[in-house]
Amino acid sequence: MTKTNIHSIVLASGNQGKIREIKQILNKALPGIEVKGLKDFPSIGDIPETGKTFQENALIKARTVMKETGLISIADDSGLVVPALGGDPGVYSARYAGENATDQDNNDKLLQAMANLDGDQRQASFVCVMAAVMPDGREMTVQGEWKGLIALTEKGDNGFGYDPLFYDPELGLHSAQMKPELKNSRSHRGKALDKLASKWRDFVQS
Numbered sequence: 001m002t003k004t005n006i007h008s009i010v011l012a013s014g015n016q017g018k019i020r021e022i023k024q025i026l027n028k029a030l031p032g033i034e035v036k037g038l039k040d041f042p043s044i045g046d047i048p049e050t051g052k053t054f055q056e057n058a059l060i061k062a063r064t065v066m067k068e069t070g071l072i073s074i075a076d077d078s079g080l081v082v083p084a085l086g087g088d089p090g091v092y093s094a095r096y097a098g099e100n101a102t103d104q105d106n107n108d109k110l111l112q113a114m115a116n117l118d119g120d121q122r123q124a125s126f127v128c129v130m131a132a133v134m135p136d137g138r139e140m141t142v143q144g145e146w147k148g149l150i151a152l153t154e155k156g157d158n159g160f161g162y163d164p165l166f167y168d169p170e171l172g173l174h175s176a177q178m179k180p181e182l183k184n185s186r187s188h189r190g191k192a193l194d195k196l197a198s199k200w201r202d203f204v205q206s
Helices: 016-029 054-069 090-095 103-113 180-186 188-205
Strands: 008-011 034-036 072-081 123-133 139-150 166-168
Touching (some): 008 016, 016 188, 123 188
Antiparallel strands (some): 072 123, 123 139, 139 166
16 A cells, blocks of 8 residues: 655645645644645646535545645635625635625625624624545544624735735734734634644544
8 A cells, every 4th residue: 555645735725825824834833744735736727616615615625636636635615704694705705706806806895795784793704614635535624713803994914815804803903914923823724724733643644
């Protein structure tokens, strides 16, 4: 039986902002691991996200990349959940304003949708599900959540996506105002990756 290469993993993402964040956290939690992205495997192309939940989409992406590369694959599906909007944007967060929407398009649509909401009605959560798939077919999923509020205006120049609108009341900062180290310690993706890292050794060696 071929021994699995546990020191090289592929992140099933072409989002450079997301890859950068995940690499920062993984390299700290799992030193010595080589982290690749989809740009290292251009033949894979776009992976349709046809799932109805974050977990389904994360597993679809991780399974596809594992089959194409033969390496351990990690995928995340994440998005913004606003209870007052029935859970939207949810799994459609990246394309909330349309298939080719920019971050600004999505932020503008969100602000418009929430124009008449205030107080607790502006509660929101960033949710991240991470899925890891081994070449032998074993799978693991973990979830992280970051609770906050949708602000009335954008602030900050860091991050991507809805970061300029997402406000952390405990810190009194918008996500886009945070330095990477602070954001990673608070974020949904950071929490999910911490859970993944804590289970990683048992997962790859079992």
